[in-house]
Every structure is written in C-alpha cells, then in structure tokens.
Amino acid sequence: xxxxxxxxxxxxxxxxxxxxxxxxxxxxxxxxxxxxxxxxxxxxxxxxxxxxxxxxxxxxxxxxxxxxxxxxxxxxxxxxxxxxxxxxxxxxxxxxxxx
Amino acid sequence: xxxxxxxxxxxxxxxxxxxxxxxxxxxxxxxxxxxxxxxxxxxxxxxxxxxxxxxxxxxxxxxxxxxxxxxxxxxxxxxxxxxxxxxxxxxxxxxxxxxxxxxxxxxxxxxxxxxxxxxxxxxxxxxxxxxxxxxxxxxxxxxxxxxxxxxxxxxxxxxxxxxxxxxx
Numbered sequence: 001x002x003x004x005x006x007x008x009x010x011x012x013x014x015x016x017x018x019x020x021x022x023x024x025x026x027x028x029x030x031x032x033x034x035x036x037x038x039x040x041x042x043x044x045x046x047x048x049x050x051x052x053x054x055x056x057x058x059x060x061x062x063x064x065x066x067x068x069x070x071x072x073x074x075x076x077x078x079x080x081x082x083x084x085x086x087x088x089x090x091x092x093x094x095x096x097x098x099x
Numbered sequence: 100x101x102x103x104x105x106x107x108x109x110x111x112x113x114x115x116x117x118x119x120x121x122x123x124x125x126x127x128x129x130x131x132x133x134x135x136x137x138x139x140x141x142x143x144x145x146x147x148x149x150x151x152x153x154x155x156x157x158x159x160x161x162x163x164x165x166x167x168x169x170x171x172x173x174x175x176x177x178x179x180x181x182x183x184x185x186x187x188x189x190x191x192x193x194x195x196x197x198x199x200x201x202x203x204x205x206x207x208x209x210x211x212x213x214x215x216x217x218x219x220x221x222x223x224x225x226x227x228x229x230x231x232x233x234x235x236x237x238x239x240x241x242x243x244x245x246x247x248x249x250x251x252x253x254x255x256x257x258x259x260x261x262x263x264x265x266x267x
Contacts, residue, residue: 028130029142039127039142040149047123057126068132071125 007086010037014045015087018055018075022083025060025072046073054079101136105143112143116150124150 013035018026032042049055053076060072075083109128113121127146131139 027133028127029134029138032142038145039130040145040147043123043127043146044120044149044153046126047120059129063133068129070129070133 010035010041011045011049012087013037014042014049015054015075015079015083018073019080019083019087022075022080025058025074027060027070027072031073049079054082101140105131105139108140108143108147112146112150115147115154117154120150120153 014031014037017031017034028039028042028046031037031046032039035042037045046055046057050057050073055073056076057071057073059069062069109124109131113124116124124146127142131142134142
C-alpha cells in the first residue's frame, strides 16, 4: 500500500503550483522556477507523487525540430483533491532560488 | 563542453541511483535539453546529490558497502600515491558529495573522512612503506598492509550484507 505523501513545504508548494493550472501539462523547469525547488529535489518529488497516483506524466513531443522530447506532469483527480486540501501557494512557501 | 559535463553528471546520477529511481533522472535529463548552457549545468548538478541520497537511503546493505568501498578507495589512493593532492581532491570531493546528500550529518562525514585520511598516513608512517605500481613484487610487509586495509573495510561490507533490508 503506498504511503501517504510527505507534506513538506516543498510538496505543498509543488501541489500549489500544479493546482494553479490543473488541466495543463507542466514541464519540470518552469515548475522549479515557480516553486524555487532545485532540480534534485523536484524530480524525486514528482516521481513519488506520480507513483502514488497524485500526478500523471507523459512525454510530450519536441516543441521545435532538433529539440528533445520533454516529460510533463499534471494532477490527477486524486491529486487535485489532495492539492485543494493541502497545497500552499508556491512562491510563498519557499524562497525563490535558481533551479 | 557544458553539454558534455552535464551529460557526465546525468550518467553518474543514473549509475548511482537505485534501479527504481532512474526514471526521474531520464525525465530530468530530457528537460535539460531545453535549457541554455548555464542553466543546464546547474540543473544537471542537482541530480547527483539526490541520487546519492536515494542510494544511501535505499538499503542498509548498500550504505555499508558504499561506505566501506569509499573508505577503501581513499585509503588505497593515499597509500599508493606519494603526492597527497589526488587524495585530498578525492577526499574533499567525496565528503562534499555525501555532505550535500546528508546535510544533517556533515560533521560526522567530515570527521569520518578526516579519520580515514589520518589512518592512512599513520599506516604509512608506522610501516615506512609507500608502495608504488613500479615496485614488484610486493614485499611481505606490503601484503600485510593490504590485508590490514581489507580487514578495515571488508567486515563492514559483510556486516552490512547481514543487516535486514529496509521496507520500501
């Protein structure tokens, strides 16, 4: 049975950022800038939330020729419910820092 | 050059991370392809401490093995190489990486590696032998030193192998 997500300030900030546009597929770098999370913090968090079915992820085709495909994330219905309950405003929870 | 360094950082992170955790490194690497050079390097560097942290947190066995292996590398490096620069680079690099992965344990990590360095110097001073690859065959004393190094590290690995694995 998957454990409940750790409701750290980072998790709440991430949920808050994703909840701001729940239908939109979001890339990692904009999420990192928005939440102030470093890449090494953000991606394990995204992976954990995905494994717990709070997020869905997919590869999106390149936006321009010669660019790589990118992974994108958005909240599931279960994730939206969690985010509404637990999310913190992304920029208020953490100090902004370069990703 | 930046692209190459970033690629090496991702490869190292992927190699270090537990098998089940490699998916997010692939996603992170793909994202780096959309970034400019400066941001790409910072982005790539973030994966390494995270993968070390996950690796060490994954299983008690692997933590003990990794710690013993790291200690063995540092001891042998210092013992074989009369120029201490390489050892100091290896020591500070390993310590920095572990301290980045485990900020709360940075004092203990620094103390442990300092002790490791001191032990190898003491070993060299006591025995008066600093073997080199050019000196063959090994003397009995050198073989005893190798045995001493293994005696310091192998039991830790074996002990770790007997420890119960943490539930994932």
